[in-house]
Amino acid sequence: MRAVVYDGFGAIPQVREVPDPVAPPAGAVVRVEATGLCRSDWHGWMGHDPDIATFPHVPGHELAGVVHAVGDGVRRWRPGDRVTVPFVCGCGSCPSCRAGDHQVCERQTQPGFTHWGSFAQYTVIHHADVNLVSLPPELSYAAAAALGCRFATAYRAVTAQGxxxxxxxxxxxxxxxxxxxxxxxxxxxxxxxxxxxxxxxxxxxxxxxxxxxxxxxxxxxxxxxxxxxxxxxxxxxxxxxxxxxxxxxxxxxxxxxxxxxxxxxxxxxxxxxxxxxxxxxxxxxxxxxSHGLSADDYPELLRLVLDRIRPDSLVTVSIPLSGVPAALAAMGERPPTGITVIEPQRPE
Structure with missing residues (x-):
């Protein structure tokens, strides 16, 4: 598959051919149709996030797409399902997750930080039955990607925390x-x-x-x-x-x-x-x-989006993978107005 890769903090990202991911036990591989470019990705690239420990690395954590493959033990999902995912993925079994607070999971994973992320044609999501969220057919992939980190985080910040x-x-x-x-x-x-x-x-x-x-x-x-x-x-x-x-x-x-x-x-x-x-x-x-939103809380958010709010109205730029290196570098000095969405499947 094609992916945006960097070899060290601050190193110039490149679009490369890398091995296709394999679904881990209890996990899934998602074909990425849209993924947001976020300032958090810039922080990670600059070395501000301790979760990025190995290189080469593929960033990206706001994604929507289609289930491509599932690992052993996955019960709720099958290839072809339209999905999105919180940027904080819970383990489903720690005390915080059992209390319904997946967004502060003690063993959380985060695509693009703890493992390769969504600036790629495919990405892995761990604990798929806990973390994947079904997308209603009327919600576009771009709109769902806009929900991923920023809209979902703002929703919990304003309503639950605020x-x-x-x-x-x-x-x-x-x-x-x-x-x-x-x-x-x-x-x-x-x-x-x-x-x-x-x-x-x-x-x-x-x-x-x-x-x-x-x-x-x-x-x-x-x-x-x-x-x-x-x-x-x-x-x-x-x-x-x-x-x-x-x-x-x-x-x-x-x-x-x-x-x-x-x-x-x-x-x-x-x-x-x-x-x-x-x-x-x-x-x-x-x-x-405020730190993200649990997958269990997405249905209420999706009802709000479908009834009253258009997150896709915040999408001002759409780019292919080849546009990511320059756009990521610009996040530090000239962050774009609105939300930039990447379409990894778009032909160059």
């Missing part, structure tokens, strides 16, 4: 794929959303997807702007970018007893950020993390 309620003010810092997804979801749940970013294009997309106000943080103090717009601070903030600057600003944008959800990765390679804990204590703020 506990958004109608009429609340929500400030979303960073309007890439996760942030724009959070804007759409919070709006669908009746919240009033303020989008914060430095990109006029990203802010325009946020407004078109439901934000009632936008703040360009390159031109004005976002904390002051959010507090003024909301009459004292947001009920809920999300840092969808992942930096000490945006995390701090988001926390300072909260009203008393507000809730902050950290969604964007803060790589350990750059050190732990200093956060305004005196404000957290004095205002009795909640600081929460």
């Amino acid at each position: 506990r958004v309620a109608p009429g609340e003010w929500v400030a979303v810092y960073g309007c890439g794929g996760v942030g724009l997804s959070a804007v759409m979801i919070a709006t669908a749940y009746g919240a009033r959303v303020i989008a914060v970013d430095v990109s006029p294009g990203a802010l325009a997309l946020a407004r078109s997807h439901g934000a009632v106000a936008t703040v360009n943080s390159a031109e004005s103090d976002p904390v002051e702007a959010v507090r003024e717009l909301t009459g004292g601070g947001a009920h809920l903030t999300l840092d969808a970018l992942g930096s000490s600057v945006t995390a701090t600003a988001a926390i300072l944008s909260l009203r008393r007893r507000g809730r902050h959800v950290q969604v964007g990765l803060l790589p350990s390679a750059v050190g732990d950020p200093a956060l305004p804990m005196s404000r957290v204590i004095g205002y009795e703020l909640e600081i929460l993390g």
Whole structure:
């Protein structure tokens, strides 16, 4: 098969012919029809993720496709089934998985990090009966790939962790794929959303997807702007970018007893950020993390998508495998507006 491969952190990725994968016991091989290009892939390529330990490596973790083969012991799936998968795959048997919290599985696997991922024509998913999610026929592969990490992560961050309620003010810092997804979801749940970013294009997309106000943080103090717009601070903030600057600003944008959800990765390679804990204590703020979405929670998400939200409207670019090396490198300095989807089966 053809796949995007790199031989070391920061090494230039190349499209190569590599051996076809084989379905492991209890696992499946999925023919990848669409896969998202995410900033998490860039973090992995740069060496910010300790799970990538061997080379050569194939990245990619937001995927949708068709079951190609299944291993011994798989009961729920057969070749030809249309599927997607969470980016955090549970083992199904640890205490966290038994509690229904696959997204924090103690023995989790992640395509594109713990093993070869979806920037390829085929990829392996372990514990298929636990992790594969059936795709309704009316949902395209591109839309399902857009769900993979960013939309699903934003869904849990806004609803389960953030506990958004109608009429609340929500400030979303960073309007890439996760942030724009959070804007759409919070709006669908009746919240009033303020989008914060430095990109006029990203802010325009946020407004078109439901934000009632936008703040360009390159031109004005976002904390002051959010507090003024909301009459004292947001009920809920999300840092969808992942930096000490945006995390701090988001926390300072909260009203008393507000809730902050950290969604964007803060790589350990750059050190732990200093956060305004005196404000957290004095205002009795909640600081929460959000890490993906369990496969068991996908049916509710899919109902929301089919009834009220179009994640494929965030897809702004579609590329073949040959376009990945340049697009991955650009994620560090010039992340695209919206979501880029890769089509590994597309002829070059």
